[in-house]
Amino acid sequence: MNLYRLLQEAEAKGRPVRVGLIGAGKFGSMFLAQCRRTPGMHLLGVVDLAEGRAAESCRTTGWPDERIDAKDPADALKTGKTWCGQDAMKLIEADALDVVIDATGHPAAGIQHALAAFRNRRHVVMVNVEADVLAGPLLARRAAEAGVVCSMAYGDQPALISEQVDWARAIGLEVVCAGKGTKYRPVYHRSTPDTVWDYYGLTAEHAAASGMNPQMFNSFLDGTKSAIEMAAVANACGLTPQSHGLSFPPAAVEELCSILRPHNLGGVLEHEGTVEVVSCETRDGAPVPNDLRWGTYVTFKAPDDYVRRCFSDYGLVVDDTGDYAALWRPYHLIGLELGISVASVALRGEPTGATGEFRGDVAATAKRPLKAGEMLDGEGGYTVYGRLMRADESLKAGVLPLGLAHGVKLKRDIAEDAAVTWDDVEFDAADPTVAFRREMEAAFRN
Structure with a gap:
């Protein structure tokens, strides 16, 4: 109940909360729409892999060009402006940064961004629920070891x-x-990016004109x-x-x-x-x-x-x-409310929700009978949907977490509605995200 007062005090002292945003999609853009109006908050930088998207999202949400023309994070710190770029690590490592927001929605990226933030003693607001569910319990341990906060994103459910x-x-x-x-409805578990708009009562043309991603929206439906x-x-x-x-x-x-x-x-x-x-x-x-x-x-x-x-x-x-x-x-107002998390972690050292245990997991589950040799296409795609499981049962069964069920090949047939296991797929054990998840499984198995 006192965050606004604390933000005003930070503004008056000339030491605003310095924020770095990674991912300029819908959630990130909604945060952009509000943070420029919030006292005591300085968006040091916003980055997105798509060239020009960071600046374009700022403009779309009302930022004038003269506010987003910083040459780099150091220039942003000096001038009070915002840097728009593509290099997430450059932003995470910037001097005086307080809070990193990961709004990428990509679990592998989210894990790597969080670990880099912890190394640099930055708090993290994890919009990326996919990363939090894939490896959140171990990320929480890493954050505690670094003496920083890893928080859920206020505004998200x-x-x-x-x-x-x-x-x-x-x-x-x-x-x-x-x-x-x-x-x-049960039939939605079978939905694919080809059928999603029919279930939502939209045409594919309308969805495309509105910039709506069918695989992302299908992940909500299925x-x-x-x-x-x-x-x-x-x-x-x-x-x-x-x-x-x-x-x-x-x-x-x-x-x-x-x-x-x-x-x-x-x-x-x-x-x-x-x-x-x-x-x-x-x-x-x-x-x-x-x-x-x-x-x-x-x-x-x-x-x-x-x-x-x-x-x-x-x-x-x-x-x-x-x-x-x-x-x-x-x-819920998703990114419009995200400033609550930023202010809470930076000014009170408190998360707005944080992973503490490994109670729940999400199993990659076959949408239809799958054949050996098929490639899984992950969240919202044509091959699998996510099913909630108890973590102890997930570990016992050796299920493949949904966050890693993308771009991997099946070694055997899978029945409809059956969970895919690690033994069912070809995977690269040396992949950093796979290795981090396997480390977490080992740490929480007992």
Whole structure:
């Protein structure tokens, strides 16, 4: 509740939070739209692999050319302007940089950027949930060893869910379930970049004109992104996924406390202290009224009769026992809210959600019967989708994490809906990302 005051003080002292942004896509651009308006924050540099994209994203979000013409990070530091380039390491190593934001969405890049930031004693805000789920527990150890913070990105759903879980626990409530809403039907697991726009009710021409990437949007539709985000929440909040992963029950906001409770009370959960995603559609495709498609929630229960009466006295929606209630947030604004993370890690040394354990993992799972010799094409593609698993079961089965299921060849046939394992694919053990993930598996196996 005091971040704005701290930012004003940083501005008044002439020592703003100095930020480096890697990745100038949609999330990064939304941050660009707001950070130039935030006191006490200096965007030292923004980089993107695509030539000219960093500067173009700045212009698109309202930055005047005279604010983004710094020659390099050193010139940006001297003049108070912003450098736009392509070299992420040059930005990470820049003098006086405080916070690195990785908004690339590429797990291998995210891991390497984070490790470089830790070596240079920079805090990290990891928009790249894919990297966090692939190797976040080990990255958290590296950040602690370096004495810096590695934080989830506020505005993205995992950080907002983590905040709601923390709220419940900090006032003495037991968390039953936490998660988000989405658009789901079982058939979506089969969706490919060729079918995604039909499910969204868009034409391919409209999507192309709007710059919408079909593989990225398909990862939201086919259940992959939900699995990734719920694994991140499980690992940040110490919640344990259910044995089947996610079931995506349709639910209106008023039904959250009744549906997201244990089986023996008529709910869908096999145990409390878990994660789940609710659908804004019924299984036949009908819309759920008052849905939570864009939002997040936490369900919790009263510890005694007095608190149960308080729930009723103050108008909480409760289940038929009166014990279970929910708090929900109807929207999330992704990059527009990212400044909360930047200010929190730099000025308070606190993450807005952070990986702590290895509770959840995401298995590469066959969308259709796959044949030996086929190449996997990763998140949102034609071959696999992501399925949430308990980490201990994932390690026991030797599953291939979704974040590494791109550009690898199958050695044997895989049945539809079966998890792909390390033994099923040809992989390069010397690849830095593969090696880091394998190191993490070894570290958390026991």
